[in-house]
Amino acid sequence: MPEDGGPVWKVGELARRTGLTVRTLHHYEQVGLLRPAARTAAGHRLYGAADVRRLYQVVALRELGLPLDVIGILLAGEADIAERLAEHLALVEQRLVRLRSLRSRLAALVATAESTGSTAPADLLGLIEEVVRMQDVINNYFSEEQLALLEERRRALGEDAIAAAEAEWPELIAKVQAEMDAGTDPADPRVRALAGRWMGLLEAFHGGDDGLRESLFTMYAENSEQINRDSGGPSPDMIAYISRANAAD
Amino acid sequence: MPEDGGPVWKVGELARRTGLTVRTLHHYEQVGLLRPAARTAAGHRLYGAADVRRLYQVVALRELGLPLDVIGILLAGEADIAERLAEHLALVEQRLVRLRSLRSRLAALVATAESTGSTAPADLLGLIEEVVRMQDVINNYFSEEQLALLEERRRALGEDAIAAAEAEWPELIAKVQAEMDAGTDPADPRVRALAGRWMGLLEAFHGGDDGLRESLFTMYAENSEQINRDSGGPSPDMIAYISRANAAD
DNA sequence: GTTGCACCTGACGTAACGTGAGGTCCTAGC
DNA sequence: GCTAGGACCTCACGTTACGTCAGGTGCAAC
Missing domain, CATH: 1.10.1660.10 (Multidrug-efflux Transporter Regulator; Chain: A; Domain 2)
Known part of the structure; x- marks a missing residue:
């Protein structure tokens, strides 16, 4: 032509x-x-x-x-357009998951930097390293699908609910620590109530998904010290204490 | 050292x-x-x-x-880390908006291709062209912020509500067309009821935001024929008919 | 004839490395 | 002391979708 x-x-x-x-x-x-x-x-x-x-x-x-x-x-008609579009869509979805994850980390860092005023560069760098290392650990223990599932749940719950749940952890950990320091019996009703809140927060995270719970536990088991140090997570002792409280029924 | x-x-x-x-x-x-x-x-x-x-x-x-x-x-300490992170976060957010928009277009195309079975390559290509051209037009009339705002509202409403609203348009347009064909007076209660649904759907889109409504109207005014042809939108005549129905109060 | 614009063909630059190519160093085994 | 197999070295091109000169030709108007 x-x-x-x-x-x-x-x-x-x-x-x-x-x-x-x-x-x-x-x-x-x-x-x-x-x-x-x-x-x-x-x-x-x-x-x-x-x-x-x-x-x-x-x-x-x-x-x-x-x-x-x-x-x-x-x-050139040498491939199926619909098929390629579907493939491409999958790729875009993957990028979206990663980008959303990246945004949440960045937003958290920026918020922290702002709220603590002019953070010293060294401190901020250290914080960044912690956040990124933590994310690496998480990526090691959760599959892409699990992370997408978590994203999904986060969106379903809404930002405020997430923030509330995350804010609840340090408070709860402090209270449990107080009981441990006081030598309270794990079977004591007060401790069992705390353990109930504890399991509730965990449930809010994994939502009953066995795979998620399993991955979370494995991750904690193999990284308890880092989690404890970097993110203010509970100590293994505290986990054991809560377990005993839950077992006492 | x-x-x-x-x-x-x-x-x-x-x-x-x-x-x-x-x-x-x-x-x-x-x-x-x-x-x-x-x-x-x-x-x-x-x-x-x-x-x-x-x-x-x-x-x-x-x-x-x-x-x-x-x-x-x-x-090297030659720039403020927090500041750069904030800038970078803004960039990531922008990418997210674009990527989400891209995904929705891709998903719609893939869904159409699947639902219509093995669409002929030429048809699918034509459909793709329409969708992309439409998006170009939209990008011309709505600012980045407005598009982000629309994204926000879509998420808030949920996928199902969006799908329902979008499914309602063709039905509504068909009914109005029937009244127009029948020569019904725009002031007739039936037509005014349809006009009410019409304004409701528009409201669901712009949510009362004057800027959005303005942009939407400008876009329609300058592209009515393309919108009518490519997306089954209403004709200018129909718009006028609805306007008269609304004015008759 | 010349001015100015549209056109042409190379060819290098971009971001963050991957992947050889071709050669040197080092350590362990004989 | 010699050699084989790694680990190391320095180029240098390839990747993506063009942007951006640089140096030269074509064409219409004045």
């Missing part, structure tokens, strides 16, 4: 009409995505109507985030 | 301990991020304790998604 009769566009015109740059059109030709139907004697590119149609398809697929080589394959 | 006494690590050991590759450590040296404290006579890199500490800082900041050059600046 050498486009003998129809309208033709030079590269600059086409660029203006599509909002692309001339360089982009050059590039698309270079990678074989869009070859102009013809050239003038002087070598100037001449695009025909079919080229323009194809270019709009290229742009549309590009705006969906597909890489140029895939676009080439799709437009 | 030429690290005369302390422990030293060779590049391979350090790589294993940090989970990085040797190439990455080479790269960090090349860009000036982490210069080993010393070299052996043969030129082998020797990293000291201070280097290891710095490396962990680099890795932590990298895991927050900061570019290496920024990390270098931050570790």
Whole structure:
């Protein structure tokens, strides 16, 4: 189809009409995505109507985030478009999960930095290291699906509920510590009430999902000291104390 | 601090301990991020304790998604870390908005492709073009903040409510069209009831935000034919009809 | 004839490394 | 003392989708 009769566009015109740059059109030709139907004697590119149609398809697929080589394959009819879109969607979902996770860490860090006023650079760096190391540990113990599930639950619960639950932990830990220091019997009703709150908070985290609970316990078992040191988590002794309180029924 | 006494690590050991590759450590040296404290006579890199500490800082900041050059600046104390983190957070939020928008378009396309069975490639390509063009138009009329606000509202309403509202439009438009075809007076109670539902759906979209309503109206006014053709939106005649129904109070 | 704009073809730069290629160093075993 | 197998070294190109000169040609108007 050498486009003998129809309208033709030079590269600059086409660029203006599509909002692309001339360089982009050059590039698309270079990678074989869009070859102009013809050239003038002087070598100037001449695009025909079919080229323009194809270019709009290229742009549309590009705006969906597909890489140029895939676009080439799709437009050549050498792959199933719906299938590739589904694959791409999965990839985008994955990126979203990661990006959301990253945002929550960044937001927490920024909030901490703001609330503590002008934190000394060294302190802030240390805090950043802790947060990131913690995340690495978490990523080691929870699968991608589990993390996505947790994200889901967090969204369902809402930010405030999450913040409230997280704020409850240090308070609860302090109270349990007080009872331990006082030598209270784990079977004492007061301690058993605290243990009940404890299990409630845990439940709020894993939501009854055995896999999540299992992963959480494994992670704690193998990293108790770091969790204790970096995040103010409970000591193994305290875990044992709570277990005894729960067992006393 | 030429690290005369302390422990030293060779590049391979350090790589294993940090989970990085040797190439990455080479790269960090090349860009000036982490210069080993010393070299052996043969030129082998020797990293000291201070280097290891710095490396962990680099890795932590990298895991927050900061570019290496920024990390270098931050570790040199030449910029405020909290400030840069806040900036970076804003960037991440922006990416999130875009990515979420992309995902919703992809999901809609994939769902359509699946529900209609094996759509012909050409049809699917046409649909993709429509969706992308529509999005371009939308991006022209709504600012980033407005789009983020819309995202927010969508999340607050929940997926099902959105789907229900979107499903309601075609039905409503069909009913109004029927009344128009029947020549019913816009002031007729039936039409006024339809107009009421109409305004309710609009309200569900803009939520009373004047800016959003304004942008939506401008967009419709300047693109009514495309919206009508591509998305089954209402015709200008229908808009006028509804307006008269609302004015008749 | 020349001015000015559109067009052309290289070719390097971008971010953060991956991946050889080709050569040197070091340690353990013989 | 010699050699084999790792670990180490320094280039240097490849990746993605173009941006950005640089240096030269084509074309229409004055």
